[in-house]
Amino acid sequence: MVLWIGIYSIALAVLGKLFAEHLPYVYQTIKIKVIEDNKLLESEGVKTESYPFVSVLMFMSVILIYNLTDNLFLSVFVFAFACVAYTDLVMRWVPDILIYSMIWISLLGFTKPIDEGLLSIALFCLPALVIYLVSYIRNRGKCIASGDWYVIPTVGLWLSPDIAATYMAVCIILVAITCRYTKDVPLLACLFPVFVGGQLCEFYGVI
Numbered sequence: 001m002v003l004w005i006g007i008y009s010i011a012l013a014v015l016g017k018l019f020a021e022h023l024p025y026v027y028q029t030i031k032i033k034v035i036e037d038n039k040l041l042e043s044e045g046v047k048t049e050s051y052p053f054v055s056v057l058m059f060m061s062v063i064l065i066y067n068l069t070d071n072l073f074l075s076v077f078v079f080a081f082a083c084v085a086y087t088d089l090v091m092r093w094v095p096d097i098l099i100y101s102m103i104w105i106s107l108l109g110f111t112k113p114i115d116e117g118l119l120s121i122a123l124f125c126l127p128a129l130v131i132y133l134v135s136y137i138r139n140r141g142k143c144i145a146s147g148d149w150y151v152i153p154t155v156g157l158w159l160s161p162d163i164a165a166t167y168m169a170v171c172i173i174l175v176a177i178t179c180r181y182t183k184d185v186p187l188l189a190c191l192f193p194v195f196v197g198g199q200l201c202e203f204y205g206v207i
Contacts, residue, residue, distance in 0.1 A: 049090050058082035061196045068203050073109025074158065078196060080105060084151060085192035092186060094147045106154040117157050124156030124164040127172055128187075148187050155195055163198070163207060170194050 059082055066075035080101045088094050110117055128144060135143040156164055171187070171194045178185045201207045 051086075051090065054089070055082075055086050058086055058192065065196065065199060068200065071109070073105060074199075077102065077105045077109060077154075077158065081151075081155070081192055081195065085186075085188045088186040089189035092184065094145075094151065094188065099147065099150045102151060102154040106157045110157055116161060119161045120159045120164045121153045121156040123161055124159055124168050125152055127165055127168040128152060131172055144187055151188055152191075155191065158195075159198075163202075166207075167194055167198050170198075 059079070062075050062079045062082065065078050066072070069075070080098055084094055084098045084102065087098070112120075132142070132144050152168075155167075159167055168191075171191045174190045174194060175185050175187060178190060198207065
């Protein structure tokens with residue numbers, strides 16, 4: 001018992017030292033990013049795009065998912081995801097309140113063993129992480145927005161480890177195809193139909 005307390009104390013002391021040393025760098029990095037984003041917002045024109053048909057289809061999928069799965073938490077999650085995906089599609093922006101909502105809904109609706117959930121998240125994130133690292137190494141560009149990384153694990157938590165990576169792989173393929181016809185394709189807008197479609201395929205035993 002004393003040994004574990006000693007190890008725990010040393011680990012916390014090291015963590016505290018690292019936190020103190022790296023906090024100024026982290027703060028400065030975030031500060032520069034915020035300043036750059038503000039400059040981009042100042043030069044951005046007024047966005048008036050609207051796709052009512054797409055929005056209606058996204059919201060109607062909530063009823064479809066609930067009727068088929070009878071899972072209230074999943075249907076509420078799909079509703080929050082629809083709001084996030086459509087906002088990302090039109091505004092290229094994801095409100096923090098929606099991100100937090102998806103996180104809490106996923107945690108409240110989580111019924112699997114913790115290790116299985118963590119494995120699903122890891123496998124789901126893996127293809128996206130590989131693409132992100134390749135893009136960053138090649139041209140120092142970030143092909144996945146920072147806000148997306150908060151949403152992606154919440155989606156992975158609903159999947160089984162067997163097919164989690166497949167969901168993300170299909171999403172990446174969809175993004176690649178869409179990029180042929182338009183630039184600046186939002187990942188979450190492509191991930192939403194993949195997630196809903198995959199849930200339907202799982203329900204009907206297709207996958």
